[in-house]
Each structure stands twice: as structure tokens, then as C-alpha cells.
Amino acid sequence: MTISSLTDTFTLANGVEIPVVGFGTWQTPDGDVAYQSVLDALKAGYRHIDTAAAYGNEASVGRAIKDSGIPREELFITSKLWNDSHSYEAAKIALDKSLKLLGLDYLDLYLIHWPNPLINRRNWDKANAEAWRYMEDAYTEGKIRAIGISNFQIEHVEALLKTATIRPMVNQLFINPSDLEQDIVAFNEAHDILTEAYSPLGTGSLLAVPEINDIAEKYGKSAAQVLIRWSLQHGFLPLPKSTHAERISQNADVFDFELTDAEIVALDQLEGVAGTHQDASQAGF
Ligand code: A2P
DSSP, X not given: OOOOSXXXXXXXXXXXXXXXXXXXXXXXXXXXXHHHHHHHHHHTTOOEEXXXXXXXXXXXXXXXXXXHTOOGGGOEEXXXXXXXXXXXXXXXXXHHHHHHHHTOSOBSEEEESOSSOGGGGGGHHHHHHXXXXXXXXXXXXXXXXXXXXXXXXXXXXXXXXXXXXSOOSEEEEEOBTTBOOHHHHHHHHHTTOEEEEESTTGGGTTTXXXXXXXHHXXXXXXXXXXXXXXXXXXXXXEEOBOSSHXXXXXXXXXXXXXXXXXXXXXXXXXXXXXXXXOOGGGOOO
């Protein structure tokens, strides 16, 4: 598939179209910074915004969406269910709260943020099944157009699939050349689950890596742009984050060059240079 613009889409398993690059808002402070950066992103042509209850910035993201004046149906908005709400009732309350803060009457995508929070680590599979049961009902009701998961490894998805009647359409993971997460990526692909890549720039720590800058120089592009291309050419949906208007625009200007297969392979060798994904079962939250 040739991707030529920010509003080109991947098609999810249920037929819903999702714009190929999303604007990430993890670690974007609530208030003016979140408001302005989302507004800048929408002005730069992004139509896909990724937030989460845990980011604490949904109200500011929502305000920017409203003030942009862009028709709702042209936007793709994702939020995520936090770790304190893994039951049917709690998930219902959490989704309603996210919708209210965002000022929306539906989400395009809702994800379980982490598979096995500390609070229910001993019965994470049952807790996920319950939260998922609510998400299926909300999906059927039309409150969410697609449902998925985040930070799920194979055992977590397999457990979910035992009781799910609607399968997850997306799995959002920490993916960049420092961590390819090959096993879960292959599993996603085999189950028609789209892989989204958060921290596609390694939260910024990949930007100084010489091998990436050498490739960037060849194309007259930045390291960030090379990394976003790397994600897209692997078939991942990258979610670059920035709070600076010029970087936000730069990260959207990635459709006028193409990495060679050899360059992709060379970037794949950078495993570990900027850390790897957090092991969910060890996470202290
Ligand atoms: P800032 O938000 O201050 O612009 P990731 O998407 O992997 O989480 O990386 C986000 C980090 O990379 C942030 O620190 C962000 O800084 C920085 N960043 C994003 N885009 C660029 C860019 N084009 N050039 C330099 N730094 C960037």
C-alpha cells in the first residue's frame, strides 16, 4: 500500500478507517500546552489524536477539538481505560467521564491501557474480561466505533480472546527501532489487529543516534521524520508527540521520501539503543 498523506487510512478489522499517523499526547501537560499543541496539530493536518484518561489532558484536548471547528466526522479520537476501572461498571463510568471531559458523544477508539494493573494483578484476566464486556456493549451501542488494547503481550491477548465476542481491532505498543516487539507484532498481524506505535521517537532519545541521522542527511530530512517513515513502512501506525508547532508540522511531512529495504534493516539492528518496552507484569502501577 502506498501512503501519501496524513489523512490516508489503515482499515481496521471492522471496516473503520483510521488515519495513518496519530498525534500523541502522552506527557503533554494539561492546560495551555495540551490545548495549543492539539490545535497546532489539527492546523497542520493531523486528524487523528491519541489521548488517555491517565494523561490527565482530555479536557484540554477536547477544547482544542471544539475550537478547531473541524467537523467531528473528519476526526479520529482515541482514549484509554485506566487501571483503576477494570470492571463492567467502572469501565462504564470511566468511558462516560472521558467522553464528558473531551466534550464528545462518541470515541473512535477506546483501548484498555494496560493488561495487568497492580490493583488486580492476581486476577487480571477476569478483570480484563469484565472491562471488555462493557466495551463490547458500548461498541454495540455506538458510543465507540472501535475497541482495542494497549501494552498487551501475547498471553494477555490470548486470555482476552477466550471470552471476547468482539475481537480487539488495535494493540498500541512501545515500538521504535530500539524495540521491535517482534513476537507480539507477528501475533497482532495474524489476528488482524492493527499495531500502533507509541513513542516512535523513543520519547526523543533516538533522535541523536548517528545511524539514524546519517540516513536523515541523505534525504535532507530529520531523524524524527526517518523514524516516522520506519514505523509506516513496517505497517505500524505511529503516534509521534510534540508540543512545538514546527516539530508537529515536521513530523507530518513524511510523504515525500521512502527508506530503502536496506535502511529499514539497518534501523532494525538498533535494538536496545534507547531502551525497551516496560514489562507490564513488573510495572508498579
Ligand atoms: P517536544 O514535545 O518538546 O517537542 P515520542 O513521540 O517518541 O514520545 O517522542 C517525543 C519526544 O520527542 C518529545 O520530547 C518531543 O519534544 C520530541 N520531538 C518530537 N518531534 C520532534 C522533532 N521533530 N524534532 C526534535 N524533537 C522532537
